[in-house]
Structures are given as structure tokens and as C-alpha cells.
Amino acid sequence: MSISCDILVFGGTGDLALHKLLPALYHLHRGGRLHTATRILALARGNHSREAYQALAERRCRAQVARSDFDDATWRSFAERLDYFAMDASQSADFGRLGKRLGDDAERVRVYYLATAPDLFEAIASHLRIAGLAGAKARIVLEKPIGHSLESARAINAAIGAVFDESRVFRIDHYLGKETVQNLMALRFANALFEPVWRAGHIDHVQISVCETLGVENRGAYYDQAGAMRDMIQNHLLQLLCLVAMEAPVRFDAEAVRNEKVKILEALKPICGLDVRDKTVRGQYTAGKIGGQEVPAYYFEKNVDNDSDTETLVAVQAEIDNWRWAGVPFYLRTGKRLARKTSEILIQFKPVPHHLFGNGEANRLLIRLQPEERISLQLMAKNPGKGMHLQPVELDLNLADAFNKQRRWDAYERLLLDVIEGDSTLFMRRDEVEAAWHWIDPIIEGWQQHYQRPRPYAAGSNGPEQLQSLLERHDRAWNE
Ligand SMILES: NC(=O)C1=CN([C@@H]2O[C@H](COP(=O)(O)OP(=O)(O)OC[C@H]3O[C@@H](n4cnc5c(N)ncnc54)[C@H](OP(=O)(O)O)[C@@H]3O)[C@@H](O)[C@H]2O)C=CC1
Numbered sequence: 001m002s003i004s005c006d007i008l009v010f011g012g013t014g015d016l017a018l019h020k021l022l023p024a025l026y027h028l029h030r031g032g033r034l035h036t037a038t039r040i041l042a043l044a045r046g047n048h049s050r051e052a053y054q055a056l057a058e059r060r061c062r063a064q065v066a067r068s069d070f071d072d073a074t075w076r077s078f079a080e081r082l083d084y085f086a087m088d089a090s091q092s093a094d095f096g097r098l099g100k101r102l103g104d105d106a107e108r109v110r111v112y113y114l115a116t117a118p119d120l121f122e123a124i125a126s127h128l129r130i131a132g133l134a135g136a137k138a139r140i141v142l143e144k145p146i147g148h149s150l151e152s153a154r155a156i157n158a159a160i161g162a163v164f165d166e167s168r169v170f171r172i173d174h175y176l177g178k179e180t181v182q183n184l185m186a187l188r189f190a191n192a193l194f195e196p197v198w199r200a201g202h203i204d205h206v207q208i209s210v211c212e213t214l215g216v217e218n219r220g221a222y223y224d225q226a227g228a229m230r231d232m233i234q235n236h237l238l239q240l241l242c243l244v245a246m247e248a249p250v251r252f253d254a255e256a257v258r259n260e261k262v263k264i265l266e267a268l269k270p271i272c273g274l275d276v277r278d279k280t281v282r283g284q285y286t287a288g289k290i291g292g293q294e295v296p297a298y299y300f301e302k303n304v305d306n307d308s309d310t311e312t313l314v315a316v317q318a319e320i321d322n323w324r325w326a327g328v329p330f331y332l333r334t335g336k337r338l339a340r341k342t343s344e345i346l347i348q349f350k351p352v353p354h355h356l357f358g359n360g361e362a363n364r365l366l367i368r369l370q371p372e373e374r375i376s377l378q379l380m381a382k383n384p385g386k387g388m389h390l391q392p393v394e395l396d397l398n399l400a401d402a403f404n405k406q407r408r409w410d411a412y413e414r415l416l417l418d419v420i421e422g423d424s425t426l427f428m429r430r431d432e433v434e435a436a437w438h439w440i441d442p443i444i445e446g447w448q449q450h451y452q453r454p455r456p457y458a459a460g461s462n463g464p465e466q467l468q469s470l471l472e473r474h475d476r477a478w479n480e
């Protein structure tokens with residue numbers, strides 16, 4: 001059981017809080033992982049009574065949690081922890097009221113989870129300090145994206161850093177909480193097999209894909225300002241790239257792991273000016289069909305500008321200028337309203353130096369994060385019967401089966417527990433976030449300078465033609 005604390009969720013009536021955070025806290029409660037004295041306080045401007053908020057939370061958790069994991073008695077005991085406080089987080093005076101509500105127990109651990117738009121982050125940190133609520137036992141959790149550029153990220157980080165020292169700042173990237181993402185570290189650093197071939201001499205290229213069938217749902221106002229580059233590449237995909245490419249940390253702790261990740265981000269070869277034409281693809285979905293249902297074009301989504309040139313798909317050919325990876329392309333791709341939902345990492349090895357048995361295919365290691373968690377290694381094997389006819393076969397590990405179908409933790413469960421326990425290994429450090437923006441900003445500027453408008457692609461398709469040509473021109477193809 002973890003330590004006793006107050007978890008305060010700013011933006012407690014929002015989509016993230018109701019869809020992800022509360023279900024994760026419910027699971028932690030159900031698994032006996034929350035201290036009996038831990039309380040959860042949701043904060044937002046709307047006027048809700050405690051009972052009304054609990055009813056709202058119950059409705060959303062019921063819809064989110066698997067039926068077999070939800071029962072009324074557990075919900076009632078969870079709801080006892082749950083309360084609501086109406087306040088405007090932009091108003092300093094409201095933090096005085098909050099302080100009174102919390103009482104003054106300087107020894108109590110407080111977790112402030114900012115599930116609001118990032119333009120409130122600076123004000124919330126400063127108001128917490130003024131109200132005397134940011135003492136040594138307080139921690140702050142920031143949702144991605146941290147800002148919309150290097151400059152704005154620096155401003156947010158500086159404002160937060162003026163109130164909370166870095167060890168108490170938890171910049172969340174929920175991809176780092178996914179089991180298979182952590183398994184990537186286990187695969188690389190707990191097995192001797194891969195290390196000797198995990199380098200330029202043996203690897204032809206790497207693909208990192210996060211493809212979604214969802215559109216922007218009800219997040220049009222945010223997404224139209226952000227686009228796929230800021231929403232996904234700047235954080236989730238670059239974090240995956242770091243885990244694939246980093247050197248083995250000397251210890252599995254926050255500083256050692258993050259030191260190695262930041263070295264990779266700093267070694268990313270800049271993509272500037274006209275490079276964007278050769279090394280990136282932007283797309284935007286038009287009307288189409290997903291699962292047999294008609295869906296509208298992006299520019300007809302709620303709260304999206306009718307003339308929007310925001311990208312809903314991006315692909316980038318990244319390169320890492322260091323000894324291990326020089327010359328190996330890392331193809332990153334993410335998009336909404338694509339034909340299928342899948343998140344995966346493909347390591348494409350080079351072919352054997354001499355083909356003894358005619359043409360064979362090169363080995364590939366596929367690490368699938370979603371929808372199922374599996375690791376499969378494609379090897380060449382002999383077809384039964386006469387002659388040496390080879391065929392690719394899969395050595396396939398389904399992680400759910402390997403662990404007796406134990407319930408897989410949702411990323412937010414793992415990460416919330418880490419925050420409560422004060423372990424920031426799976427969170428982004430300030431310099432990582434800034435190094436990522438340092439690489440992203442010139443690409444976005446290049447698009448603006450060279451008027452690189454997004455290419456249209458039909459919802460339910462595999463993306464625009466240019467997505468395929470990014471690889472085809474080097475005789476490669478996306479794993480479909
Ligand atoms: N939704 C998701 O799955 C994900 C979201 N994120 C990030 O999390 C953040 C929140 O996203 P999301 O939940 O979708 O957003 P929503 O718009 O659904 O929720 C925003 C929340 O903030 C509250 N709020 C807004 N202004 C104030 C204020 N001045 N004082 C107090 N509360 C306020 C709103 O309530 P009220 O208006 O009543 O005050 C509401 O509870 C964003 O930065 C987003 O990028 C990150 C990853 C995934």
C-alpha cells in the first residue's frame with residue numbers, strides 16, 4: 001500500500017480526469033494500492049455538490065472500467081475518498097479558500113495533477129506558492145504537451161521551477177506508462193541477445209508508428225492549435241525513439257535513464273528549411289468511412305476552423321548523429337482516422353551478407369504496443385520437403401498469454417502510483433522536453449516558410465500517397 005496523500009485534480013470535470021484518471025484511481029483502490037487515508041479532490045469552476053460529482057464520476061467510470069472489474073461495493077468505498085471543490089484556478093483568492101478546505105498539515109503529501117489546458121499551469125503554480133500550498137511535500141503533475149514551442153515550454157518550465165524543484169515535477173507522457181514500452185527496456189537491457197546487433201552495422205532502419213482510427217472527437221479547439229506534430233511526435237513518438245536508441249543506463253533510476261534519453265534527443269539531426277520537403281509528410285483527413293460508418297472531414301469537426309491547415313497525420317525521417325546510429329533512418333508516423341489502430345515499433349535488420357539459399361528476407365523484430373501487446377521476431381526457415389526453399393516465420397510472444405492473462409495495468413495507474421511514491425523514472429525531465437522542442441520547432445517553421453500544406457487523405461485509408469513514397473524512394477515500405 002502506498003503512502004497517505006491528497007490527490008488534487010485541477011480540471012476534475014474534464015475528459016482526461018473522467019476518462020483516464022478516475023478509472024485509474026478506481027483500479028488502484030480496488031487493488032488495495034491506495035492508502036486508506038488517501039483523498040481525491042476534483043477541482044473545476046462548475047458548481048457541483050459532492051454527490052453530483054460522485055454520480056458523474058460513477059457514470060464515467062462504469063463506462064470505462066471492464067464490467068468484471070466494476071462492482072457497487074468497491075465503487076462506494078472508492079467514492080468515500082472522492083470530493084469536489086468549485087474554484088477558478090486563474091484566481092489567486094480561490095487558492096486561499098482551497099487552503100482552508102485542505103487544512104494545514106505541512107507533513108501531508110499533496111499531489112497537484114494539472115489536467116487543464118497548459119495556459120493555466122503558470123498561474124496555478126504561482127497561486128499555490130502564494131497560498132502556502134507548495135511546501136516540501138507537494139508534487140505537481142503536468143500533462144503534455146508542455147507548451148507549443150521551445151520558447152513557451154521554457155516559460156512554463158521556468159514558472160513551475162520557481163515553485164517546485166525538479167524532483168517534485170512530474171511531466172507525464174502516458175506512453176511511458178504502457179507495459180510494452182517498459183518491456184522494450186527489459187528486452188534491450190535484460191537480454192544479451194540483442195545488444196551486439198542493436199546498431200548501425202546490423203540495422204537497416206527503424207519504424208515507429210502510432211496509427212489511430214479515432215478523429216479529434218470533442219478536442220477540436222485544442223487539436224486545431226496543436227496538430228499531430230505537437231500532440232504526438234513531440235512527446236510520445238520521440239520518447240519511443242529514445243527508448244529504442246538510448247545507451248544502457250548505469251542504473252534503473254530517474255537520473256540515469258533520463259540522462260541517456262536526453263543524449264539521443266540532443267543528437268537528432270536537425271531538419272530545417274527545404275529539408276522538410278524530403279524528410280517529412282503532413283496530411284489531413286477528408287470525409288471517409290471508419291468501420292463502415294461515414295465520418296466527416298477534419299475541417300468539419302466541431303471547433304475546427306473550416307479553412308484549417310492543421311495536420312492530422314505526420315511522418316518524419318529522423319536520424320541520430322551518434323556512433324551507434326549514424327546513417328540509420330528512424331521513420332516516425334502518426335495519424336488520426338487511419339484504416340486501423342495500431343502502435344508498433346519495427347526494427348528492420350540488414351540482409352545476410354551472402355545469400356546461400358537464393359533470395360531470403362532480412363530479419364525483423366516487431367514490438368506491438370496496441371491493440372495487443374506482443375513481440376515477434378521474423379526469422380527465415382526452411383519449408384518442409386525437398387530442396388532448400390525458405391520462408392519467413394514468426395517467433396511470437398503474446399505478453400498477455402505469457403503472464404497468464406493477468407489484467408494489464410492502464411498506463412495512468414502505473415504513473416499515478418509512481419507520482420504518489422515519488423519515482424520520476426518514467427516521467428520527462430525539463431531538459432528532455434526542451435530538447436524535443438528544439439528539434440520540432442524548425443520542422444514546423446520549415447512547413448510555414450515553404451507553405452507545406454497538409455496532403456488530403458480519406459478517413460479510413462492508409463494516409464496520403466506521399467506517406468508511402470517517403471520510404472519507397474529508398475526501396476523500403478511501411479509495415480502494414
Ligand atoms: N483528454 C485526453 O485524453 C488527454 C488530454 N491531455 C491534456 O490534458 C489537458 C486537459 O484535457 P481535457 O481533459 O481533454 O480538457 P477538457 O476541456 O475536457 O477539460 C478541461 C477541464 O479544466 C477545467 N477548467 C478550465 N478552466 C478552468 C479554470 N480557470 N479553473 C478551474 N478549472 C478549469 C474544466 O472545467 P470548468 O470549465 O468547469 O472549469 C475542465 O474540468 C489538456 O492540456 C490536454 O492537452 C493529454 C493527454 C490526453
Ligand SMILES: O=C1O[C@H](COP(=O)(O)O)[C@@H](O)[C@H](O)[C@H]1O
Nearest residue numbers: 174210212214231232236343370
Ligand atoms: O496523448 C494523446 O494520446 C492519444 C493516443 O493515446 P493511446 O494511448 O490511445 O494510443 C491521442 O489520441 C491524443 O490525440 C493525444 O493527445
